Amino acid sequence: MTTYAIVGSGWRAEYFWRLADELDCLGVVSRRPQDLPVPVFTSLDECLRHKPDFVVTAVPWQVTPGLIRELVGRGVPVLAETPPAPHLDGLRALWHDVGESGLVQVAEQxxxxxxxxxxxxxxxxxxxxxxxxxxxxxxxxxxxxxxxxxxxxxxxxxxxxxxxxxxxxxxxxxxxxxxxxxxxxxxxxxxxxxxxxxxxxxxxxxxxxxxxxxxxxxxxxxxxxxxxxxxxxxxxxxxxxxxxxxxxxxxxxxxxxxxxxxxxxxxxxxxxxxxxxxxxGRRWNDEEIAIATLLADTGTWVRDEGPPPYPLADGIEDHRIALAIEEAADRDTVVRTGPEAWH
Structure with missing residues (x-):
């Protein structure tokens, strides 16, 4: 049985604790105590003592990069909510710090x-x-x-x-x-x-x-x-x-x-x-089916039984291009992206 934990307790995090199938959700890391259908940990240290096979980061954009770095530093595989960093400088810095680790996937469902x-x-x-x-x-x-x-x-x-x-x-x-x-x-x-x-x-x-x-x-x-x-x-x-x-x-x-x-x-x-x-038989909507499939695929990946579900390089590339769309609209000009380290 593959186990995982979640950091975050907002509406997006809820999908991940509700939809475990053959995977086992060990619990949620939350800054405040909550009444949830899974255990609630008040610190990451407390959560990691249970040795999850991977951790889902479902926290605000600006918090995600630091949390990814901490988990990778502890050797924990990560499934990071989109995007992995909010801005281009943050994407580049995150790739510099953890890109070669092979421990980070992106929750693109x-x-x-x-x-x-x-x-x-x-x-x-x-x-x-x-x-x-x-x-x-x-x-x-x-x-x-x-x-x-x-x-x-x-x-x-x-x-x-x-x-x-x-x-x-x-x-x-x-x-x-x-x-x-x-x-x-x-x-x-x-x-x-x-x-x-x-x-x-x-x-x-x-x-x-x-x-x-x-x-x-x-x-x-x-x-x-x-x-x-x-x-x-x-x-x-x-x-x-x-x-x-x-x-x-x-x-x-x-x-x-x-x-x-x-x-x-x-x-x-x-x-x-x-x-x-x-x-x-579970009567799930399409979003629920997609996230459950993503969790299952991540479990297969951490067991070395299947390919990575959505590598960090792809998640970073998606958001890099999304930022170029916003820049082109803001400046009313053509934006050409250049070579990046994750290419």
Whole structure:
């Protein structure tokens, strides 16, 4: 049994203690006593006496780098919440201090969400050819960049970024706190950017509160040399004079007279199963499935039974490019990133 502990007790940390499957959560390090379904330690020293196989750092951005350094200094593998450091200087300093240790992974879960995992499997199958462009309009900064790089198969290296911001009125009925008592229509900022990778083009489109505002569609487009995927719809050239339209279909139980309970079963492309839910029966949403899968993959990694789930170099690269998007929008100019030590 692989064991882990969590430093932090906020809303993001809660996912990690609720979703242990074959992994065993030893407890949470919190500055104040709390009534949680797992043990609570008031110091890191107390936690580490229980010898977790790895530690999840779910703390504010500015706290994360110092905590990572301390854990690596003690020889403890780390799964660090995104991003691993808030600013470029911090990313460079963190890599200088711990990059070569091989002990740090980043908790980037988006590629493990059922819909994304199915789309990635389809893109890698070659049915739409070599991937040349990825448009992401659903999440922000490093998560969006990670999706671009994953679908493109982009490595770590210099990129060219152009970006702009616009502001428009938009109703805002829902936030992390829940439904608004009275819906306000207020200014919302949209950041639009293009990122030119060696492997292809990434398009970034994010509007304030897009995670929660259900008035905004979540959009993903993956274009290849022989077709494209738009959300769940796939168009592809299968032969001369033959263009085929096939959807990715999710089998979701629990609707109407289906008494098996509400759950994700699998996602298919024609007769091919692209993704099968490894946690069927637990009734988890996609975020919960993704984080549970990430924890399981981290456990496999620390046991030397599988690849690293998301190396620190990739997490740093994602945020480096995200910072370039913000800089390009702030300065209204082209930003070109240069070679970095983690490349």
């Amino acid at each position: 988006y590629s493990r969400m059922p819909a994304h995992a199915a789309r990635i499997a389809l893109a890698r199958s070659g049915v739409i050819g070599d991937i040349t462009r990825v448009d992401v309009s659903s999440t922000h900064q490093y998560h969006a960049v990670s999706s671009m790089r994953t679908f493109l198969g982009a490595g770590r290296g210099p990129v060219e970024v152009r970006a702009t911001r616009t502001t428009a009125l938009l109703a805002d009925p829902l936030s992390r706190a829940g439904w608004a008592e009275e819906v306000e229509t207020k200014p919302a900022v949209t950041t639009f950017a293009t990122v030119v990778f060696e492997e292809g083009l990434g398009v970034y489109d994010f509007t304030d509160n897009q995670w929660h505002n259900q008035l905004l569609h979540r959009r993903l487009l993956v274009r290849g040399t022989r077709g494209e995927l738009a959300d769940q719809d796939v168009l592809r050239l299968t032969a001369d004079r033959t263009i085929v339209h096939t959807p990715i279909v999710r089998r979701q139980t629990g609707y109407d007279l289906d008494l098996d309970g509400f759950d994700t079963d699998h996602l298919t492309f024609g007769a091919e199963v692209l993704y099968r839910n490894p946690y069927q």
